[in-house]
Amino acid sequence: MVSVDIVSSGKSYRFVLSPNCSISWRELLLFYCLTCVLAIVIGLFFTLQGMWLVLPFSGLEMLVLGSGLYVTSRKVYRREVITLDPQCTRIEKGVQRIDQIWEFKTAWVRVVDECREGYGERRTLAIGMSGESVEVGSFLANWEKDALAFQLKDCIIRV
Numbered sequence: 516m517v518s519v520d521i522v523s524s525g526k527s528y529r530f531v532l533s534p535n536c537s538i539s540w541r542e543l544l545l546f547y548c549l550t551c552v553l554a555i556v557i558g559l560f561f562t563l564q565g566m567w568l569v570l571p572f573s574g575l576e577m578l579v580l581g582s583g584l585y586v587t588s589r590k591v592y593r594r595e596v597i598t599l600d601p602q603c604t605r606i607e608k609g610v611q612r613i614d615q616i617w618e619f620k621t622a623w624v625r626v627v628d629e630c631r632e633g634y635g636e637r638r639t640l641a642i643g644m645s646g647e648s649v650e651v652g653s654f655l656a657n658w659e660k661d662a663l664a665f666q667l668k669d670c671i672i673r674v
Contacts, residue, residue: 517655517663527600528670530663534654536591543588551577595651597642599670606642606649619644621674628664640664 518531538546554577558570589610598605604624606617623644630638640660641648652663 517652517659517666526674527598528674529599530597530667532595532597532652532655532663534591534593540588543584547581547584550580590654593654597651597667599667599674601674604642604671606651617649619647621671624671626664626667626671628660642667 516533516535554573555570558573561567561569593608593610596605596607598607599621601621604619604621606619607613608615619642624642625644627641627643627648628638629641630636636657638657638660639650640652640655640663641650643649652660655663
């Protein structure tokens with residue numbers, strides 16, 4: 516998902532990139548808790564029938580499910596912020612806080628849009644200058660990368 520804001524000065528642009536998120540954190544926790552309750556009820560039923568080994572494996576299964584849901588949801592809350600102003604182009608990446616920052620002079624910035632050969636033809640979109648470049652929007656679909664590349668090139672010309 517891409518959102519574009521014009522900063523109050525009128526000559527700066529901010530692009531906020533984030534993966535599509537189909538479920539909120541609260542809904543994910545609710546799903547996980549209900550699944551755990553169901554697994555415990557089923558495990559207790561089989562334990563009362565004399566098959567006591569079902570309950571520990573059911574708990575292990577819920578632990579693995581919770582770990583997988585957590586890792587997946589962390590990837591969904593990634594953000595990439597691209598700020599274009601007349602002097603500096605700034606790229607910030609992170610999850611809930613800024614982890615990495617790159618700065619380039621806007622006058623020398625270029626948008627590199629490549630299509631890799633092979634299955635699915637995954638596109639790569641990068642921003643850089645003089646040999647150094649940073650891939651942006653790796654989680655976006657190809658059609659979203661097309662739109663982003665067009666908007667970035669247009670905004671760089673305007674700035």
